[in-house]
Amino acid sequence: MDGEVNMNITMKKDKRIVVAVDESEESMHALSWCLTHLISAEQSSSSSTTLVLLYVKPPPPVFSFFDAAGYMFSSDVNAAMEKYGCDLVNSVMGRAEAIYRSFSTNMNVERFVGKGEAKDVICNAVEKLRADTLVMGSHGYGFMKRALLGSVSDYCSKHVRCPVVIVKHHPAEDN
Numbered sequence: 699m700d701g702e703v704n705m706n707i708t709m710k711k712d713k714r715i716v717v718a719v720d721e722s723e724e725s726m727h728a729l730s731w732c733l734t735h736l737i738s739a740e741q742s743s744s745s746s747t748t749l750v751l752l753y754v755k756p757p758p759p760v761f762s763f764f765d766a767a768g769y770m771f772s773s774d775v776n777a778a779m780e781k782y783g784c785d786l787v788n789s790v791m792g793r794a795e796a797i798y799r800s801f802s803t804n805m806n807v808e809r810f811v812g813k814g815e816a817k818d819v820i821c822n823a824v825e826k827l828r829a830d831t832l833v834m835g836s837h838g839y840g841f842m843k844r845a846l847l848g849s850v851s852d853y854c855s856k857h858v859r860c861p862v863v864i865v866k867h868h869p870a871e872d873n
Contacts, residue, residue: 716750716810716829718820718850719794721786724835728865729794732833733801736863748806751794752823755783755813787811817853824858832862 717732719725737747758779791809798807812819824832834851855862
C-alpha cells in the first residue's frame, strides 16, 4: 500500500551498561551519574538492565635481568603483589557496591576484573560482554598531560562499537 509506514519497531529489552571503575573519585562519580541518569531512566520502562562493574588490574611491573640480586622474582614478593592487587579489587568493588546499593533500583549487577593495559582490557571486555553502553569517568587532564600520558577514555571512545559516555567530575558539585 502506498503511503503507509509500518511503525512496529521492536526495542531491545535487555541492556548491558558497563561502568569502568578504579580507585579514583572520577570513576565513582561516573557510576553515580550512570545510576541517576541512565539506569533510573531505564527502570521506569519495562526493560531489564544489567550493570557491569569493570575493574582493570594494572599489568605487573617488568623487571630486567639487571635488577638487584634477583629478589624481585621471589615467590614472597610475587605473592605480596598479588595479594595487594586482590585487596585493591575488593576495595574498589566495595566502594562501587556502596554506591549502587544507595540507589533503590532493583537491577542485576555483575563484576568483571581484567588484567593488563586499561585501554586494551576495557575495549576487549566491552566487546566480549556485548555492552550497549560504556560509562567512564574523566580525570580532566589538560592537553599536555593527556598528550604525554594518553587518555584511556579518548582511546576507548574511538575503539569500541557501542556508545561511550564520558562523565566529567567537577569537585565544586560535591559542596
